[in-house]
Amino acid sequence: xxxxxxxxxxxxxxxxxxxxxxxxxxxxxxxxxxxxxxxxxxxxxxxxxxxxxxxxxxxxxxxxxxxxxxxxxxxxxxxxxxxxxxxxxxxxxxxxxxxxxxxxxxxxxxxxxxxxxxxxxxxxxxxxxxxxxxxxxxxxxxxxxxxxxxxxxxxxxxxxxxxxxxxxxxxxxxxxxxxxxxxxxxxxxxxxxxxxxxxxxxxxxxxxxxxxxxxxxxxxxxxxxxxxxxxxxxxxxxxxxxxxxxxxxxxxxxxxxxxxxxxxxxxxxxxxxxxxxxxxxxxxxxxxxxxxxxxxxxxxxxxxxxxxxxxxxxxxxxxxxxxxxxxxxxxxxxxxxxxxxxxxxxxxxxxxxxxxxxxxxxxxxxxxxxxxxxxxxxxxxxxxxxxxxxxxxxxxxxxxxxxxxxxxxxxxxxxxxxxxxxxx
Amino acid sequence: xxxxxxxxxxxxxxxxxxxxxxxxxxxxxxxxxxxxxxxxxxxxxxxxxxxxxxxxxxxxxxxxxxxxxxxxxxxxxxxxxxxxxxxxxxxxxxxxxxxxxxxxxxxxxxxxxxxxxxxxxxxxxxxxxxxxxxxxxxxxxxxxxxxxxxxxxxxxxxxxxxxxxxxxxxxxxxxxxxxxxxxxxxxxxxxxxxxxxxxxxxxxxxxxxxxxxxxxxxxxxxxxxxxxxxxxxx
Numbered sequence: 001x002x003x004x005x006x007x008x009x010x011x012x013x014x015x016x017x018x019x020x021x022x023x024x025x026x027x028x029x030x031x032x033x034x035x036x037x038x039x040x041x042x043x044x045x046x047x048x049x050x051x052x053x054x055x056x057x058x059x060x061x062x063x064x065x066x067x068x069x070x071x072x073x074x075x076x077x078x079x080x081x082x083x084x085x086x087x088x089x090x091x092x093x094x095x096x097x098x099x100x101x102x103x104x105x106x107x108x109x110x111x112x113x114x115x116x117x118x119x120x121x122x123x124x125x126x127x128x129x130x131x132x133x134x135x136x137x138x139x140x141x142x143x144x145x146x147x148x149x150x151x152x153x154x155x156x157x158x159x160x161x162x163x164x165x166x167x168x169x170x171x172x173x174x175x176x177x178x179x180x181x182x183x184x185x186x187x188x189x190x191x192x193x194x195x196x197x198x199x200x201x202x203x204x205x206x207x208x209x210x211x212x213x214x215x216x217x218x219x220x221x222x223x224x225x226x227x228x229x230x231x232x233x234x235x236x237x238x239x240x241x242x243x244x245x246x247x248x249x250x251x252x253x254x255x256x257x258x259x260x261x262x263x264x265x266x267x268x269x270x271x272x273x274x275x276x277x278x279x280x281x282x283x284x285x286x287x288x289x290x291x292x293x294x295x296x297x298x299x300x301x302x303x304x305x306x307x308x309x310x311x312x313x314x315x316x317x318x319x320x321x322x323x324x325x326x327x328x329x330x331x332x333x334x335x336x337x338x339x340x341x342x343x344x345x346x347x348x349x350x351x352x353x354x355x356x357x358x359x360x361x362x363x364x365x366x367x368x369x370x371x372x373x374x375x376x377x378x379x380x381x382x383x384x385x386x387x388x389x390x391x392x393x394x395x396x397x398x399x400x401x402x403x404x405x406x407x408x409x410x411x412x413x414x415x416x417x418x419x420x421x422x423x424x
Numbered sequence: 425x426x427x428x429x430x431x432x433x434x435x436x437x438x439x440x441x442x443x444x445x446x447x448x449x450x451x452x453x454x455x456x457x458x459x460x461x462x463x464x465x466x467x468x469x470x471x472x473x474x475x476x477x478x479x480x481x482x483x484x485x486x487x488x489x490x491x492x493x494x495x496x497x498x499x500x501x502x503x504x505x506x507x508x509x510x511x512x513x514x515x516x517x518x519x520x521x522x523x524x525x526x527x528x529x530x531x532x533x534x535x536x537x538x539x540x541x542x543x544x545x546x547x548x549x550x551x552x553x554x555x556x557x558x559x560x561x562x563x564x565x566x567x568x569x570x571x572x573x574x575x576x577x578x579x580x581x582x583x584x585x586x587x588x589x590x591x592x593x594x595x596x597x598x599x600x601x602x603x604x605x606x607x608x609x610x611x612x613x614x615x616x617x618x619x620x621x622x623x624x625x626x627x628x629x630x631x632x633x634x635x636x637x638x639x640x641x642x643x644x645x646x647x648x649x650x651x652x653x654x655x656x657x658x
Contacts (some may be wrong), residue, residue: 035559036562049586225458256595270590271593275560275589334460335466
């Protein structure tokens with residue numbers, strides 16, 4: 001190792017400082033470099049596009065590693081047997097050349113790749129402890145307050161009881177007959193009889209009952225065919241909260257056909273694999289959150305995706321055995337109504353959230369809007385059409401705004417209330 | 425004592441009723457659909473997109489199918505460079521962007537870039553997108569560190585490279601070229617080069633024409649003659 005380090009310094013013509021640095025290479029600097037340059041294809045303990053890099057510095061001669069990292073293609077072309085063997089083992093995937101890395105940089109990276117795997121079990125409980133202790137602090141405070149309140153209430157009840165008894169005793173002593181006693185003395189009339197005899201009470205309660213049943217019957221009838229709040233269990237627990245919320249992935253990244261077709265599109269699984277090829281498991285905190293708050297093992301859900309696409313994470317290859325996922329459709333307009341996503345998303349520039357609600361906060365996707373005709377019509381009446389930069393309707397816009405004296409045009413003005421627009 | 429019991433019951437009932445009044449802003453979630461009135465008018469007679477369909481009629485029991493072998497979608501053109509190192513090198517050297525460098529093309533390209541690419545590559549192409557910053561996806565290079573041409577940009581979008589997947593299913597031919605223009609602009613900015621001047625276009629270039637042009641210019645080095653003839657025959 002030391003002889004080699006001297007070689008490196010002489011060839012680079014650098015002073016003797018790097019010799020020391022080779023011994024005490026900076027793994028932290030190496031980590032940053034690794035994440036910026038290597039991690040797109042390499043993982044430390046798992047095979048990825050390229051081989052797992054843990055302990056790679058022990059496996060190969062360092063000089064050879066330098067030339068490989070700097071320009072692997074040149075090394076292969078020079079006929080180096082070791083290089084050609086690796087190139088062929090990994091399906092002739094050409095590794096990018098990294099001429100910008102100095103030997104010092106590479107030493108740092110190699111120092112980082114030599115760090116042994118941290119036992120995950122030691123990390124996770126620590127995170128869990130922290131979570132419960134902070135969460136516990138809140139809940140204990142709450143329960144103390146609640147207990148205090150309950151105690152006061154019980155004391156009040158007891159106080160009233162005592163006061164009542166004392167007053168009663170006074171009354172008895174003074175010879176006053178309480179109403180309760182009077183009633184008990186009288187032959188008791190059943191309460192329903194008293195009720196029936198009181199015609200006013202009967203009338204009022206009849207009206208009340210009729211109104212109440214009309215209210216509930218109306219509610220029941222109005223919910224026919226309305227699936228607002230429909231949140232079925234999906235075959236793969238996909239969290240919009242994590243993807244669209246935490247990770248800020250655009251809606252249209254996955255639902256790309258919303259831009260140009262009637263359907264917003266259920267993303268085909270290759271879109272999932274754009275990221276999940278390299279993301280095989282979620283971060284420890286995310287995992288803990290899923291288990292604690294939703295009782296969902298996110299890593300198992302990713303495994304389901306791998307099973308459906310036929311991706312073998314160990315071999316980093318598609319096996320070709322695929323099976324479609326039976327997603328449950330949530331938003332479904334009746335066949336008698338026509339709706340087009342592109343018309344609203346691309347031409348109308350409507351935000352997805354306008355109709356679908358705060359999807360980026362939904363752990364489980366549900367139907368936010370009623371999707372009734374009244375709801376559609378209402379929006380068509382209220383929404384102003386953006387006339388700027390809209391070449392498609394230029395002429396009609398001009399004529400209409402002339403006719404209306406420059407007033408803003410709503411969708412309804414453009415015929416958005418015509419029956420035939422949606423029903424044909 | 426009876427009276428106390430009664431009072432207690434009424435008080436509890438009153439509390440229960442009051443507690444039922446939730447906040448109105450929330451949507452009550454339910455796991456089943458509501459009743460349909462005249463389902464004949466609700467349910468489509470034909471198969472709807474993505475609907476489950478009989479296995480003996482549709483491969484895999486799903487309505488959405490790939491085009492029959494030997495046919496292509498309307499507006500789709502076969503891409504002739506193979507998904508290999510040679511294909512990449514050839515696309516990098518020979519493939520040219522058929523779209524003119526105009527303000528509109530660049531604006532659409534930027535918009536699409538921010539949807540599909542910016543999440544990893546960063547809004548300005550330095551490899552520091554949101555997913556990289558949060559260490560969800562690592563090792564995304566800056567465009568400044570790479571020697572890329574518009575041809576190689578398009579090639580990588582079409583096939584994907586290493587951990588980057590293909591974006592052919594999410595974007596159209598025209599859209600990919602618009603994105604390529606934007607990536608080219610970002611690369612020039614990152615490398616500190618002069619920005620390219622916008623071209624003046626007198627006539628509107630149709631997508632189909634563009635694709636046809638693309639085909640014509642690369643007739644000579646077509647890798648996949650079979651594919652080619654099938655579209656020419658139309």
